[in-house]
Every structure is written in C-alpha cells, then in structure tokens.
Amino acid sequence: MVNILRAIDSIVSNDIPDVVNFYRNQNKINAVGDALELFIKDIFANTLREANELKKQEVYEQVFSYAGNANNPPDFMLKSGDAIEVKKLQSETAQIALNSSYPSAKLYSSSPMITRTCRDCEKWDEKDLLYAVGCVNKQKLSSLWLVYGDCYAASHEIYQNMKVRIIAGINQTAGVEFSPTKELGRVNRVDPLGITSLRMRGMWHIEHPQKVYQYLNLPTKKTNQNFRLLTLMRESKYLSCPLADREKLESIDNSNFQIQKVKIKSPDNPVKTIAAMLIQYQT
Template sequence: MKADILTAVINIVESRSYNLKDVYIRTNRANSMGDALEKYVVDSFANTFFEKDEEVRSRQIGEIFSYIGNDSNPPDGMLRNGPAIEIKKIGSRNAKLQLNSSSPKVKLYSDDPRLTKGAINAEKWTVKDIIYVIGFVDKNNTLKELALIDSSLYCAENNLYEDVFNKIKDGVATIENIDFSPTRELGRVNKIDPLEFTSLRIRGMWLVDNPFDTFSYVYEPEKEAVFNLVVLVPSDKFKSSPNYKRLLELEKITEELEIVDIVVKDPDNPAKLINSKKIVFYVSKTTA
C-alpha cells in the first residue's frame, strides 16, 4: 500500500517505538542524534523499527522510499510516488528550525537547483508535497515529542520566499564599487583587498518557528507522557489517504490515540481557515 503521512502514524502507534538511544545508538546505525532521528523517521514510514537484518531492512525501505538524502541538499527523503520529507531536530521545545540556505517550501519541484541528480532521477516526478517532521530530542537523547506537519498547513507559496531572497541578492548587486558574483546562495563579493585575493561569501540562514509554537493554538502535549506525537493534515488529504480507514479502526482500540477535526490558519491568508485533522498519540509513564 502507498505510504503517506498516516503510514508513519500507524507504525508508530502500533510499535509504540520512540526510544532513539536504545534502538539506534546501541545498534551503531547512527553517529549522532540527528542521524538517529532521521533513521527513526525512515523506519516509521517503512515499518522497519525492529528489523535486525540490515539487508531485509534496506530492501523494505527501498520499496517505500525512492530517495534518501544527505545533510547538504533537500529533501531528506522522498516517498515513492508520494511526498518528500524534511526532518529537523531541535534540542529545546521552543527552538527555531534552521533551514540554512533552503527556504521553507509548500511544494518541491524537480527543477529546484539545490536538488541532487539522485533526487531528480529517483523516480518520474515534477512536483511533490512535503511532510515536515520535527523531533524534540532532550539533553538525555530522548525523543520527547514528534510533529508531522503537511506543508500546506505550514508554509506559504514558494515564490513568497524566493521573491525576498532575489530582492536581497539584487540589492547587494547594485552596491557601488564591488565585484559581485551571484551564487546558489546569496552571492559572493570578490577582490575585496588591494591584492584581490579576498572574497566575502554571502549566505542566507532561514529560521522558522517550530510547529509546537506555530500550532500552539490547536495543540498542547500530554504533560504526564514520556512521548507525544502530533500530526496535522488537511481533511481532504486525510480522507483521500488509502490508510485512513485503518487509522480510524486503530483509534477505536487505542486509548492514547485521538483524531480531531480542527481548523488551521491558511499560511497564505490567515483570514482563511483550512479544515484539518489533528492526530495525537502519547505514551504514558505507566505504559512506557
């Protein structure tokens, strides 16, 4: 069955897996907690949390993902015939997301100059939705909270960010008496000193409020839980998912799982509201 945002929810709820340190650090499949979170997210979509045979695990991941990325280029992953995935780890619940030189995106296009050939050629595609996955990992390397957010509820249209970026680049280029070279970042000022061997690299750093802050008007974690999961998805995407009936059945037999109808502010026009589903799940101290 095609994997989507609900696939990860079902696998996390059924497995009740959330311990990064035991599952990933112990098995040496991760060199850092950022890597551990990325592997956890991959396993949540591929349902490979407890697969010890690395060959079997890799094969199963390959059936779900057409592309697994790197730290330098977006995206972090692409579901086969499905959305792209961006994964970010934060060390405190109110920390901002650092997207570096890649601006927020509501859609990922195959002609994005920041993409690698591996992503472009991974499958036949031109545009993908995006799932933003944000994990709050505390100082004890424990995954305390995880958010899966459909990009249409989180990001404005791509051209809004691109227009600001280009205006800044154009503004720098008009400064008198500098030798400016445009780059994929903002640009570079060349030949600054008399010997002409010094240049200044100009790079943007996009910062975004994390979903726990952005959507605090519709979501609060279960305070006594050791792990919280929140998922926000437009109602029409929820109902069109091949997995939604299975998730509804799972809700009936899982006390800690709840699916609620909400409205979310449209990122392009806050006066407009988007009918959405909020999916919350928690693991309590007594059942952990």
C-alpha cells in the same frame, strides 16, 4: 502504497523506543540526529522491529526512491509519494534551522537546491513535503511533529521575492562587484589586489510547529508523559489516502489517540483558513 497514515499506525502499534540507545545498540549511529532519521525511515517502512539488516534494506528499496545527504534537501523520498525533511531539536521552544533552504510548501524537481540524483531518482515534478520535527531530550524522543509544508510554509514566491530584493540591494551598492550563486551571491575583488571575495549565504529559520499552531489550544507536555505525536495535514491530503488506511486509524480504540478536524491559518493569507486534520497520540 506507503503513506503518512501507515507511518502513524506504525508508531501507535509499537512502543516508542529510546531512539538513541535503540539504534546505538545496533551499531548504526554516531550522532543523535542519525537516530531520529533512522526512526523516521523505519516508521514509514514499518521496519522498527526488523533486526535483519538485509531484509530491512530490501524493504527500504521498495519504499524509498531517494535517500539524501547532509547538504541538500530532502532527507528522503517515498516512491510516488512524499518528500520528507527531518529536523532534530532539544526543545519545543527552539527555532528550526533550515540553513540555506527557505521553508517550502512543496518540493519541486526544478529546485536548484536538490541534487541531480534526487531529481532523476524517479519521474516526478512536484511532491508534498513533510517536515518531521523531533524533540530528542536525554536520549529519548519526547515529541514528534509531522507537519506538511503546505500547512506550514508560504508559497515559493514569498521567499524568493525576499531573496531577489536582498540581491538587488547589494547589487546596486556602489563599489560592489556582485556575482549571483545558488545561495545569495558573492562579492568579488573586495580588497585592493582583487584577490578576496565574500560569500553570502542565507541562514533560514522557522518557528517550531508547537508555537505556530498554539492557537489550536494544543496540550502542553505533561510531566509524566513519555512521548507525544502531533500530525497536521490538509483535509484534502487526508482524504487522498486509501480508505482502508483511514478506516484503520479511525477504528483505533485508545483514549490517548485522537483524530479531529480543525481550521488552520493559511500560510499565504492568515485571514483565510484551511480545512485540516490534526492527529494526536501520547503515551
């Protein structure tokens, strides 16, 4: 079964391409973000070097159960596996825009933010959510973070409670006619004629993983460094992957590749720590 460890092996086994020109030369993209998303799909499908589009599509159908759209999470889902959300940035100091979807430790089929197609693409209730955060600078992918939501985001209740408190505050404001929506809500009949409404939408942001996990003494990017990969997952997630995939990664003889056990702060309670695995690779 396709998993995060096989995706890491796909990166290590292939030269990291100049992602924008790599896909632009194949007439596949119009925007830089499209190139990063295709790259993430190809590392999971192990199709980086597959030039035949029909063969690649056949592999995609075997690997993925859902390919998303620009307005609803996730960007794609592995069959009986993870949901993946891709985020493109130009700097590792920039915050990540999540728009109307707050950070998620997991993806649930009951979420009002996903489409019916996503909900019905396979039989599922809950999926591990992987954030793939790529820094694309001057047409090149300089860094890629693969971090799981349960290492990164607090529980659903934390964000939902904040949303409820905001809605309650607006709803209790005198003279405001409030209607709930899938977003924050809508205020109706704003003007004397009652013909204008105000749509309220949350715009969520989260700090870049490079900043969030700096307490792990992460190395900063070197001037002569082309690319670096950092993957963070709970130790239990790592151990749930097939033994053969773990042994293959652990046998990599490359001074630029490292697997280490770390302790990370719990997103729900920072005085508690979680056993995790940090995998690093650089070229």
